[in-house]
Amino acid sequence: MMTDSDRLLAADSAHLIHPLHHPSATAATRVWVEGKGAIIKDATGKEYIDGLAGLWNVNVGHGRRELADAAQKQMSTLAYHSAYAGGSNYPAIALAEKLSALLYPSINTFFFTSGGAEATETSIKTARFYWKALGKPEKIKVISRHRAYHGLTLAAMSATGLPAFWPMFEPRVPGFLHIDAPDPYRFTNPDTHVSLGVAAARKLEEAILREGAETVAAFIAEPVQGAGGVIVPPEDYFAEIRRICDKYDVLFIADEVITGFGRTGRWFGLERYGVEPDVVQFAKGITSGYIPLGGMGVSDKVRDVMNGVPPGKRWMHAYTYSGHATCCAVALENIAIIEREGLVARAASQGARLLERLNALVDDDNVGHVRGQGLIAAVEVVADKSTKQLFPAESGFAGRVTEAMLQRGLCTRVVLDCVCFAPPFVIADAELDRMVAIARDAIQAVTKDLRPVPPAVSSRLYEPVAAQS
Ligand SMILES: Cc1ncc(COP(=O)(O)O)c(C=O)c1O
Numbered sequence: 001m002m003t004d005s006d007r008l009l010a011a012d013s014a015h016l017i018h019p020l021h022h023p024s025a026t027a028a029t030r031v032w033v034e035g036k037g038a039i040i041k042d043a044t045g046k047e048y049i050d051g052l053a054g055l056w057n058v059n060v061g062h063g064r065r066e067l068a069d070a071a072q073k074q075m076s077t078l079a080y081h082s083a084y085a086g087g088s089n090y091p092a093i094a095l096a097e098k099l100s101a102l103l104y105p106s107i108n109t110f111f112f113t114s115g116g117a118e119a120t121e122t123s124i125k126t127a128r129f130y131w132k133a134l135g136k137p138e139k140i141k142v143i144s145r146h147r148a149y150h151g152l153t154l155a156a157m158s159a160t161g162l163p164a165f166w167p168m169f170e171p172r173v174p175g176f177l178h179i180d181a182p183d184p185y186r187f188t189n190p191d192t193h194v195s196l197g198v199a200a201a202r203k204l205e206e207a208i209l210r211e212g213a214e215t216v217a218a219f220i221a222e223p224v225q226g227a228g229g230v231i232v233p234p235e236d237y238f239a240e241i242r243r244i245c246d247k248y249d250v251l252f253i254a255d256e257v258i259t260g261f262g263r264t265g266r267w268f269g270l271e272r273y274g275v276e277p278d279v280v281q282f283a284k285g286i287t288s289g290y291i292p293l294g295g296m297g298v299s300d301k302v303r304d305v306m307n308g309v310p311p312g313k314r315w316m317h318a319y320t321y322s323g324h325a326t327c328c329a330v331a332l333e334n335i336a337i338i339e340r341e342g343l344v345a346r347a348a349s350q351g352a353r354l355l356e357r358l359n360a361l362v363d364d365d366n367v368g369h370v371r372g373q374g375l376i377a378a379v380e381v382v383a384d385k386s387t388k389q390l391f392p393a394e395s396g397f398a399g400r401v402t403e404a405m406l407q408r409g410l411c412t413r414v415v416l417d418c419v420c421f422a423p424p425f426v427i428a429d430a431e432l433d434r435m436v437a438i439a440r441d442a443i444q445a446v447t448k449d450l451r452p453v454p455p456a457v458s459s460r461l462y463e464p465v466a467a468q469s
Pocket of ligand 1 (some may be wrong): 116256257
Protein backbone atom coordinates (compact mmCIF):
# COMPACT_ATOMS: atom_id res chain seq x y z
CA MET A 1 0.00 0.00 0.00
CA MET A 2 1.25 3.48 -0.85
CA THR A 3 1.90 5.53 2.29
CA ASP A 4 1.55 9.33 2.48
CA SER A 5 5.29 9.54 2.49
CA ASP A 6 5.62 7.38 -0.67
CA ARG A 7 3.00 9.50 -2.39
CA LEU A 8 4.79 12.75 -1.48
CA LEU A 9 8.13 11.44 -2.72
CA ALA A 10 6.57 10.26 -5.98
CA ALA A 11 5.03 13.70 -6.53
CA ASP A 12 8.33 15.34 -5.61
CA SER A 13 10.28 13.37 -8.17
CA ALA A 14 7.58 13.82 -10.82
CA HIS A 15 7.20 17.59 -10.50
CA LEU A 16 9.98 19.33 -8.57
CA ILE A 17 13.45 20.29 -9.76
CA HIS A 18 15.67 20.83 -6.74
CA PRO A 19 18.82 22.92 -6.39
CA LEU A 20 21.74 20.60 -7.33
CA HIS A 21 19.13 18.36 -8.89
CA HIS A 22 19.59 14.66 -9.50
CA PRO A 23 16.97 11.91 -9.19
CA SER A 24 19.42 9.70 -7.29
CA ALA A 25 18.89 11.99 -4.30
CA THR A 26 15.14 11.36 -4.15
CA ALA A 27 15.23 8.20 -2.06
CA ALA A 28 16.88 10.05 0.81
CA THR A 29 14.55 13.08 0.62
CA ARG A 30 13.18 14.35 3.90
CA VAL A 31 10.13 16.58 3.79
CA TRP A 32 10.55 19.39 6.33
CA VAL A 33 7.34 20.50 7.98
CA GLU A 34 7.98 22.49 11.14
CA GLY A 35 10.59 24.29 13.21
CA LYS A 36 11.04 25.80 16.65
CA GLY A 37 14.25 27.48 17.84
CA ALA A 38 17.14 25.29 16.69
CA ILE A 39 15.00 22.20 16.07
CA ILE A 40 13.33 21.13 12.83
CA LYS A 41 10.88 18.31 12.24
CA ASP A 42 10.27 16.16 9.14
CA ALA A 43 7.01 14.72 7.84
CA THR A 44 7.52 11.49 9.81
CA GLY A 45 7.61 13.49 13.06
CA LYS A 46 11.35 12.94 13.62
CA GLU A 47 13.21 15.92 15.13
CA TYR A 48 16.67 17.14 14.21
CA ILE A 49 19.04 19.82 15.46
CA ASP A 50 19.33 22.35 12.65
CA GLY A 51 23.13 22.41 12.59
CA LEU A 52 23.39 24.82 9.66
CA ALA A 53 20.40 27.07 10.47
CA GLY A 54 18.81 25.99 7.16
CA LEU A 55 21.50 27.17 4.77
CA TRP A 56 23.46 29.38 7.20
CA ASN A 57 20.50 31.75 7.39
CA VAL A 58 17.85 31.03 10.06
CA ASN A 59 19.85 33.05 12.57
CA VAL A 60 17.04 34.02 14.98
CA GLY A 61 15.73 30.44 14.95
CA HIS A 62 12.56 28.84 13.70
CA GLY A 63 8.97 29.65 14.67
CA ARG A 64 9.19 33.43 15.15
CA ARG A 65 5.64 34.74 15.23
CA GLU A 66 6.88 38.37 15.08
CA LEU A 67 8.29 37.83 11.59
CA ALA A 68 5.10 36.24 10.30
CA ASP A 69 3.14 39.17 11.77
CA ALA A 70 5.42 41.73 10.12
CA ALA A 71 4.87 40.07 6.73
CA GLN A 72 1.13 39.78 7.23
CA LYS A 73 0.82 43.43 8.28
CA GLN A 74 2.76 44.75 5.28
CA MET A 75 1.09 42.43 2.74
CA SER A 76 -2.34 43.48 3.86
CA THR A 77 -1.37 47.17 3.58
CA LEU A 78 0.61 47.33 0.33
CA ALA A 79 1.47 44.07 -1.38
CA TYR A 80 3.63 45.43 -4.16
CA HIS A 81 4.54 48.46 -6.15
CA SER A 82 7.70 49.17 -8.07
CA ALA A 83 10.70 50.75 -6.37
CA TYR A 84 12.25 51.75 -9.71
CA ALA A 85 13.73 55.27 -9.58
CA GLY A 86 10.83 57.61 -8.95
CA GLY A 87 8.97 55.16 -6.64
CA SER A 88 9.65 54.03 -3.08
CA ASN A 89 8.00 52.54 0.01
CA TYR A 90 8.26 52.99 3.78
CA PRO A 91 9.91 49.67 4.73
CA ALA A 92 12.61 49.97 2.02
CA ILE A 93 13.47 53.51 3.13
CA ALA A 94 13.53 52.52 6.80
CA LEU A 95 15.66 49.45 6.14
CA ALA A 96 18.24 51.36 4.07
CA GLU A 97 18.45 53.98 6.82
CA LYS A 98 18.85 51.29 9.49
CA LEU A 99 21.59 49.51 7.52
CA SER A 100 23.54 52.73 7.14
CA ALA A 101 23.67 52.91 10.96
CA LEU A 102 24.59 49.21 11.36
CA LEU A 103 27.17 48.76 8.62
CA TYR A 104 30.72 50.04 8.19
CA PRO A 105 30.87 53.86 8.62
CA SER A 106 31.73 54.51 4.96
CA ILE A 107 28.82 52.37 3.65
CA ASN A 108 25.59 54.35 3.70
CA THR A 109 23.68 53.60 0.50
CA PHE A 110 21.88 50.37 -0.41
CA PHE A 111 20.26 48.44 -3.23
CA PHE A 112 18.05 45.43 -2.51
CA THR A 113 17.87 42.10 -4.33
CA SER A 114 16.02 38.83 -3.74
CA GLY A 115 19.07 36.84 -2.65
CA GLY A 116 22.82 36.35 -2.63
CA ALA A 117 23.55 35.56 -6.27
CA GLU A 118 21.64 38.64 -7.41
CA ALA A 119 23.70 40.60 -4.89
CA THR A 120 26.90 39.24 -6.47
CA GLU A 121 25.71 40.20 -9.96
CA THR A 122 24.86 43.66 -8.65
CA SER A 123 28.25 44.20 -6.97
CA ILE A 124 30.19 43.05 -10.00
CA LYS A 125 28.16 45.20 -12.39
CA THR A 126 28.56 48.14 -10.04
CA ALA A 127 32.36 47.71 -9.97
CA ARG A 128 32.46 47.76 -13.77
CA PHE A 129 30.08 50.72 -13.85
CA TYR A 130 32.28 52.61 -11.38
CA TRP A 131 35.38 52.33 -13.51
CA LYS A 132 33.55 53.15 -16.74
CA ALA A 133 32.07 56.24 -15.08
CA LEU A 134 35.62 57.26 -14.11
CA GLY A 135 36.80 56.86 -17.72
CA LYS A 136 38.55 53.49 -17.26
CA PRO A 137 36.35 51.13 -19.30
CA GLU A 138 39.08 48.50 -19.58
CA LYS A 139 38.97 47.76 -15.84
CA ILE A 140 36.59 44.79 -16.00
CA LYS A 141 38.24 41.69 -14.48
CA VAL A 142 37.13 40.18 -11.21
CA ILE A 143 39.47 38.27 -8.91
CA SER A 144 38.08 35.87 -6.32
CA ARG A 145 39.45 32.85 -4.46
CA HIS A 146 39.52 29.10 -4.83
CA ARG A 147 36.81 27.56 -2.66
CA ALA A 148 34.82 30.82 -2.74
CA TYR A 149 31.04 30.61 -3.05
CA HIS A 150 29.26 33.65 -4.46
CA GLY A 151 26.11 32.05 -5.91
CA LEU A 152 25.27 30.28 -9.13
CA THR A 153 23.88 32.73 -11.66
CA LEU A 154 26.32 32.89 -14.55
CA ALA A 155 28.65 35.70 -13.40
CA ALA A 156 28.35 34.64 -9.74
CA MET A 157 29.13 31.05 -10.77
CA SER A 158 32.22 32.34 -12.58
CA ALA A 159 33.37 34.11 -9.39
CA THR A 160 32.62 30.99 -7.35
CA GLY A 161 35.85 29.02 -6.89
CA LEU A 162 34.41 25.52 -6.52
CA PRO A 163 35.03 23.79 -9.87
CA ALA A 164 32.30 21.20 -9.26
CA PHE A 165 29.74 23.88 -10.13
CA TRP A 166 31.19 24.71 -13.55
CA PRO A 167 31.61 21.93 -16.12
CA MET A 168 28.04 21.35 -17.30
CA PHE A 169 27.38 25.11 -17.61
CA GLU A 170 30.58 26.31 -19.31
CA PRO A 171 31.79 28.54 -20.77
CA ARG A 172 32.10 30.75 -17.73
CA VAL A 173 31.91 34.51 -18.11
CA PRO A 174 35.31 35.74 -19.37
CA GLY A 175 37.43 37.94 -17.12
CA PHE A 176 37.07 36.00 -13.86
CA LEU A 177 40.09 34.50 -12.12
CA HIS A 178 40.91 32.88 -8.79
CA ILE A 179 43.75 33.05 -6.29
CA ASP A 180 44.51 30.69 -3.39
CA ALA A 181 42.31 30.81 -0.32
CA PRO A 182 43.97 31.97 2.93
CA ASP A 183 43.50 28.53 4.43
CA PRO A 184 45.64 28.17 7.56
CA TYR A 185 45.50 24.36 7.22
CA ARG A 186 46.37 23.96 3.55
CA PHE A 187 48.00 27.15 2.24
CA THR A 188 51.74 26.65 1.77
CA ASN A 189 53.58 29.87 2.55
CA PRO A 190 56.23 30.35 -0.15
CA ASP A 191 57.89 33.23 1.74
CA THR A 192 59.15 32.55 5.24
CA HIS A 193 59.78 36.26 5.80
CA VAL A 194 56.09 37.09 5.96
CA SER A 195 53.14 35.60 7.83
CA LEU A 196 50.76 33.15 6.17
CA GLY A 197 48.06 35.86 6.09
CA VAL A 198 50.29 38.37 4.30
CA ALA A 199 51.61 35.70 1.90
CA ALA A 200 48.05 34.64 1.01
CA ALA A 201 47.03 38.27 0.45
CA ARG A 202 50.08 38.83 -1.78
CA LYS A 203 48.60 36.24 -4.15
CA LEU A 204 46.20 39.04 -5.02
CA GLU A 205 49.04 41.42 -5.78
CA GLU A 206 50.71 38.78 -7.98
CA ALA A 207 47.45 38.26 -9.90
CA ILE A 208 46.88 41.99 -10.37
CA LEU A 209 50.43 42.49 -11.66
CA ARG A 210 50.13 39.48 -13.96
CA GLU A 211 46.82 40.66 -15.44
CA GLY A 212 47.70 44.38 -15.41
CA ALA A 213 46.08 46.63 -12.81
CA GLU A 214 44.49 48.64 -15.62
CA THR A 215 42.30 45.58 -16.42
CA VAL A 216 41.15 44.64 -12.90
CA ALA A 217 37.87 46.06 -11.57
CA ALA A 218 37.39 44.24 -8.27
CA PHE A 219 38.42 41.63 -5.76
CA ILE A 220 35.51 39.78 -4.12
CA ALA A 221 35.88 37.80 -0.88
CA GLU A 222 33.82 36.32 1.93
CA PRO A 223 35.27 37.40 5.32
CA VAL A 224 34.92 33.75 6.35
CA GLN A 225 34.54 31.37 3.38
CA GLY A 226 31.43 29.35 4.19
CA ALA A 227 30.43 26.85 1.52
CA GLY A 228 34.10 26.22 0.67
CA GLY A 229 34.51 24.56 4.08
CA VAL A 230 34.54 27.45 6.59
CA ILE A 231 37.94 29.00 5.95
CA VAL A 232 38.82 31.58 8.60
CA PRO A 233 41.62 33.86 7.35
CA PRO A 234 44.53 34.82 9.63
CA GLU A 235 44.16 38.12 11.55
CA ASP A 236 46.46 40.10 9.23
CA TYR A 237 45.00 38.91 5.90
CA PHE A 238 42.40 41.56 5.15
CA ALA A 239 44.56 44.56 6.14
CA GLU A 240 47.04 43.44 3.48
CA ILE A 241 44.18 42.88 0.99
CA ARG A 242 42.91 46.41 1.64
CA ARG A 243 46.41 47.83 1.14
CA ILE A 244 46.81 46.00 -2.18
CA CYS A 245 43.35 47.03 -3.45
CA ASP A 246 44.13 50.68 -2.63
CA LYS A 247 47.55 50.53 -4.22
CA TYR A 248 46.26 49.19 -7.55
CA ASP A 249 42.85 50.91 -7.70
CA VAL A 250 40.87 47.70 -7.34
CA LEU A 251 37.49 47.79 -5.58
CA PHE A 252 37.19 45.45 -2.61
CA ILE A 253 33.79 43.70 -2.48
CA ALA A 254 33.00 41.92 0.81
CA ASP A 255 30.53 39.09 0.32
CA GLU A 256 28.83 39.05 3.72
CA VAL A 257 25.94 36.84 2.62
CA ILE A 258 26.80 34.38 5.41
CA THR A 259 28.90 36.53 7.73
CA GLY A 260 26.49 39.49 7.88
CA PHE A 261 24.02 40.09 10.70
CA GLY A 262 25.93 38.51 13.55
CA ARG A 263 27.10 35.10 12.37
CA THR A 264 30.77 35.69 13.27
CA GLY A 265 29.96 37.22 16.65
CA ARG A 266 30.12 40.75 15.22
CA TRP A 267 27.44 42.47 13.19
CA PHE A 268 29.58 42.15 10.05
CA GLY A 269 32.52 39.88 9.31
CA LEU A 270 35.21 42.41 8.41
CA GLU A 271 34.79 44.32 11.68
CA ARG A 272 37.19 41.91 13.36
CA TYR A 273 39.85 42.69 10.76
CA GLY A 274 39.60 46.47 11.16
CA VAL A 275 39.08 47.22 7.46
CA GLU A 276 36.16 48.48 5.39
CA PRO A 277 35.21 47.30 1.91
CA ASP A 278 34.16 49.55 -0.99
CA VAL A 279 31.12 47.40 -1.65
CA VAL A 280 29.40 44.95 0.69
CA GLN A 281 26.78 42.39 -0.21
CA PHE A 282 24.40 40.54 2.08
CA ALA A 283 21.35 38.19 2.03
CA LYS A 284 20.41 35.17 4.21
CA GLY A 285 20.63 36.53 7.79
CA ILE A 286 19.02 39.88 6.94
CA THR A 287 15.63 38.14 7.18
CA SER A 288 16.83 34.95 8.91
CA GLY A 289 15.56 33.17 5.80
CA TYR A 290 11.90 33.88 6.54
CA ILE A 291 11.50 35.65 3.20
CA PRO A 292 13.96 36.14 0.33
CA LEU A 293 16.03 39.32 0.51
CA GLY A 294 19.59 40.33 -0.29
CA GLY A 295 21.38 43.45 -1.32
CA MET A 296 24.44 45.59 -1.80
CA GLY A 297 25.78 48.56 0.14
CA VAL A 298 28.27 50.96 -1.43
CA SER A 299 30.79 53.32 0.12
CA ASP A 300 30.23 57.04 -0.15
CA LYS A 301 33.04 57.14 -2.73
CA VAL A 302 31.20 54.64 -4.98
CA ARG A 303 27.83 56.30 -4.38
CA ASP A 304 29.21 59.69 -5.41
CA VAL A 305 30.39 58.23 -8.70
CA MET A 306 27.01 56.51 -9.27
CA ASN A 307 25.22 59.77 -8.57
CA GLY A 308 27.64 61.86 -10.63
CA VAL A 309 26.95 60.44 -14.10
CA PRO A 310 24.56 62.19 -16.52
CA PRO A 311 21.05 60.60 -16.77
CA GLY A 312 21.93 58.94 -20.10
CA LYS A 313 24.70 56.93 -18.40
CA ARG A 314 22.67 55.94 -15.37
CA TRP A 315 23.18 52.71 -13.42
CA MET A 316 20.83 50.70 -15.67
CA HIS A 317 20.42 47.75 -13.27
CA ALA A 318 17.13 46.55 -11.75
CA TYR A 319 15.03 43.70 -10.35
CA THR A 320 11.24 43.66 -10.09
CA TYR A 321 11.53 42.76 -6.43
CA SER A 322 14.21 45.26 -5.45
CA GLY A 323 13.06 46.98 -2.28
CA HIS A 324 10.05 44.67 -1.90
CA ALA A 325 8.02 46.18 0.93
CA THR A 326 7.16 42.90 2.68
CA CYS A 327 10.74 41.57 2.54
CA CYS A 328 12.07 44.86 3.91
CA ALA A 329 9.43 44.89 6.69
CA VAL A 330 10.46 41.38 7.74
CA ALA A 331 14.13 42.39 7.67
CA LEU A 332 13.43 45.36 9.95
CA GLU A 333 11.65 43.11 12.46
CA ASN A 334 14.42 40.50 12.21
CA ILE A 335 17.06 43.13 12.99
CA ALA A 336 14.89 44.37 15.88
CA ILE A 337 14.83 40.81 17.31
CA ILE A 338 18.62 40.50 17.00
CA GLU A 339 19.03 43.82 18.84
CA ARG A 340 16.34 43.19 21.47
CA GLU A 341 17.65 39.74 22.39
CA GLY A 342 21.37 40.55 22.14
CA LEU A 343 21.83 37.80 19.56
CA VAL A 344 25.13 39.04 18.14
CA ALA A 345 26.72 38.65 21.57
CA ARG A 346 25.01 35.28 21.87
CA ALA A 347 26.50 34.14 18.55
CA ALA A 348 29.91 35.09 19.99
CA SER A 349 29.40 33.23 23.28
CA GLN A 350 27.78 30.13 21.75
CA GLY A 351 30.52 30.23 19.10
CA ALA A 352 33.18 30.10 21.82
CA ARG A 353 31.41 27.11 23.37
CA LEU A 354 31.16 25.41 19.97
CA LEU A 355 34.85 25.86 19.22
CA GLU A 356 35.82 24.60 22.67
CA ARG A 357 33.69 21.46 22.19
CA LEU A 358 35.04 20.89 18.66
CA ASN A 359 38.63 21.35 19.81
CA ALA A 360 38.17 18.23 21.91
CA LEU A 361 38.00 16.30 18.60
CA VAL A 362 41.46 17.21 17.31
CA ASP A 363 43.06 14.07 18.68
CA ASP A 364 40.54 11.80 16.94
CA ASP A 365 42.09 9.63 14.23
CA ASN A 366 40.64 11.38 11.18
CA VAL A 367 40.09 14.94 12.38
CA GLY A 368 42.65 16.99 10.47
CA HIS A 369 41.62 20.50 11.47
CA VAL A 370 39.05 22.34 13.56
CA ARG A 371 38.26 26.02 12.93
CA GLY A 372 35.61 28.60 13.56
CA GLN A 373 34.78 32.20 14.20
CA GLY A 374 31.66 33.13 16.12
CA LEU A 375 28.90 30.64 15.40
CA ILE A 376 30.35 29.26 12.17
CA ALA A 377 32.77 26.37 12.39
CA ALA A 378 33.99 23.21 10.66
CA VAL A 379 35.83 19.98 11.26
CA GLU A 380 37.95 18.86 8.31
CA VAL A 381 38.11 15.08 8.08
CA VAL A 382 41.12 13.46 6.41
CA ALA A 383 42.17 9.93 5.59
CA ASP A 384 45.70 10.57 6.81
CA LYS A 385 46.59 13.30 9.28
CA SER A 386 50.29 13.34 8.39
CA THR A 387 49.68 14.02 4.67
CA LYS A 388 46.30 15.81 5.08
CA GLN A 389 45.05 13.55 2.32
CA LEU A 390 41.27 13.21 1.92
CA PHE A 391 39.40 9.95 1.51
CA PRO A 392 39.06 9.11 -2.19
CA ALA A 393 35.95 10.54 -3.84
CA GLU A 394 34.58 7.01 -4.45
CA SER A 395 34.39 6.46 -0.69
CA GLY A 396 31.40 8.81 -0.66
CA PHE A 397 32.51 10.15 2.71
CA ALA A 398 30.42 13.35 2.61
CA GLY A 399 27.16 11.62 1.72
CA ARG A 400 27.71 8.83 4.22
CA VAL A 401 28.52 11.08 7.15
CA THR A 402 25.64 13.42 6.28
CA GLU A 403 23.23 10.48 6.39
CA ALA A 404 24.81 9.12 9.58
CA MET A 405 24.27 12.50 11.25
CA LEU A 406 20.67 12.71 10.00
CA GLN A 407 19.92 9.28 11.42
CA ARG A 408 21.27 10.45 14.78
CA GLY A 409 19.15 13.63 14.69
CA LEU A 410 21.48 16.29 13.25
CA CYS A 411 20.96 18.07 9.94
CA THR A 412 24.01 19.82 8.49
CA ARG A 413 26.20 19.92 5.37
CA VAL A 414 29.55 18.38 4.58
CA VAL A 415 31.60 20.17 1.90
CA LEU A 416 35.02 19.05 0.70
CA ASP A 417 34.97 16.67 3.68
CA CYS A 418 34.53 19.53 6.12
CA VAL A 419 31.59 18.98 8.45
CA CYS A 420 30.10 22.47 8.82
CA PHE A 421 28.29 24.00 11.79
CA ALA A 422 26.30 27.24 11.79
CA PRO A 423 23.24 26.69 13.99
CA PRO A 424 20.66 29.35 14.90
CA PHE A 425 22.04 31.86 17.43
CA VAL A 426 19.36 30.76 19.91
CA ILE A 427 20.67 27.19 20.11
CA ALA A 428 20.62 26.00 23.73
CA ASP A 429 23.79 24.76 25.47
CA ALA A 430 22.52 21.17 25.63
CA GLU A 431 21.54 21.20 21.93
CA LEU A 432 24.94 22.55 20.99
CA ASP A 433 26.76 19.90 23.01
CA ARG A 434 24.55 17.22 21.51
CA MET A 435 25.24 18.51 17.99
CA VAL A 436 28.98 18.07 18.51
CA ALA A 437 28.54 14.63 20.12
CA ILE A 438 26.42 13.42 17.18
CA ALA A 439 28.87 14.74 14.61
CA ARG A 440 31.80 13.05 16.36
CA ASP A 441 29.95 9.76 16.64
CA ALA A 442 28.89 9.89 12.97
CA ILE A 443 32.42 10.73 11.78
CA GLN A 444 33.86 7.86 13.81
CA ALA A 445 31.21 5.41 12.61
CA VAL A 446 31.81 6.27 8.94
CA THR A 447 35.62 6.55 8.97
CA LYS A 448 36.11 3.22 10.71
CA ASP A 449 34.49 1.52 7.70
CA LEU A 450 36.55 3.33 5.06
CA ARG A 451 39.55 1.64 3.50
CA PRO A 452 42.97 3.17 4.19
CA VAL A 453 44.05 5.27 1.22
CA PRO A 454 46.99 4.14 -0.92
CA PRO A 455 49.82 6.67 -0.46
CA ALA A 456 50.02 7.44 -4.19
CA VAL A 457 46.53 8.97 -4.31
CA SER A 458 46.94 12.73 -4.20
CA SER A 459 44.72 15.17 -2.39
CA ARG A 460 41.34 15.76 -3.98
CA LEU A 461 41.26 19.37 -2.87
CA TYR A 462 43.73 20.83 -5.23
CA GLU A 463 42.50 19.75 -8.62
CA PRO A 464 43.93 22.40 -10.93
CA VAL A 465 41.31 24.90 -12.02
CA ALA A 466 40.77 24.55 -15.76
CA ALA A 467 42.10 27.53 -17.64
CA GLN A 468 39.57 29.28 -19.80
CA SER A 469 40.18 31.15 -22.99
C1 LIG B 1 28.87 33.91 0.55
C2 LIG B 1 27.70 33.63 -0.33
N1 LIG B 1 27.45 34.46 -1.36
C3 LIG B 1 26.41 34.26 -2.18
C4 LIG B 1 25.56 33.19 -1.99
C5 LIG B 1 24.42 32.97 -2.93
O1 LIG B 1 23.22 33.25 -2.31
P1 LIG B 1 21.84 32.69 -2.95
O2 LIG B 1 21.86 31.22 -2.79
O3 LIG B 1 20.81 33.41 -2.12
O4 LIG B 1 21.80 33.11 -4.37
C6 LIG B 1 25.77 32.31 -0.93
C7 LIG B 1 24.87 31.16 -0.70
O5 LIG B 1 25.16 30.26 0.04
C8 LIG B 1 26.88 32.53 -0.08
O6 LIG B 1 27.16 31.70 0.93
